[in-house]
Amino acid sequence: MQDTWERPSSDFTLEEKVYWIKFPEMSLWKGKWTEGKRKVLIQTFSKEFFERKNVTNGIEILKKLNHKNIIELYALCTTNDPVYIVTEFMEKGDLLSFLREEEGSLLTDQELLRIADQVADGMAYLEVKRVLHLDLTCSSILVDDNLVCKISQFGFAIQKQGRPVTLEGVIAPVRWMPPEALERGIFSSKTDVWSFGIVLYEIFTLGQTPYTTLKSLEGVRTKLTSGYRLPQPPLCTSDIYSLMLRCWHQNLNSRPSFQEIVESNIFK
DSSP, rough: OOOOTOOOGGEEEEEEEEEESSEEETTEEEEEEEEGGGGEEEEOHHHHHHTTTTTHHHHHHHTOOOTTTBBBEEEEEEESSSSSEEEEEEOOOOOOHHHHHHHHHHHOOOHHHHHHHHHHHHHHHHHHHTTEEEOOOOOEEOOOOOEEEEEEEOHHHHOOOOOOOEESSSSOOGGOOHHHHHHEEEEEEHHHHHHHHHHHHHHHTOOOOOOOOOOOOHHHHHHTTTOOOOOOTTOOHHHHHHHHHHHOOGGGGGGHHHEEEEEEETTO
């Protein structure tokens, strides 16, 4: 049975490479869908990489998602090499780059809170759907001209039921991972909650890299295990920083759920 998402690559035009992402076999393009001349974002993979990394798992998850703060999948082109994953186009690009540019420096306190609120909304939706994102950083959040933010990059996402899971070989962003993931390979919805705390740090520092003085995985792991946490960013209130610290609780069961974060209205 033919996948209704499958389209020929000739339906799309690659126009401009917008930035490099995690692996040299992958790249991201601003493009056009010839049907209706619609702007699209096209992620390209070598076919060998696409099959070896089992990217299809994240795609199957993305097909089932429908939320205002989750990137929308438009089409797939998997029969040729390279493979295309086609999604909606977000004019401002990734949130990290946006925060670091001049436009980011002009954001008001309310706009920073609005960004954080949208990320929390999108993650609360994933939590209800029992989806672990496992790659939540400001680089994986895209922004449009109206400051609408959408979570993207579902390449490492998994669908889970119930208890935390132990995974091997996950190429997770180390500086965004909690101690139990770094030490024992344990992942859960509270992994994403920890990452969300780091995303808040990125937002309220306008894109600073976390743990800049720590140069190695071992250094990050040792510091976190000893109880070290990132300092309060100057742009965030004590209430927001208190939430960050709760997201970074050593005991994963003591971290808030995304539903609790959203219902607290802390970003309103």
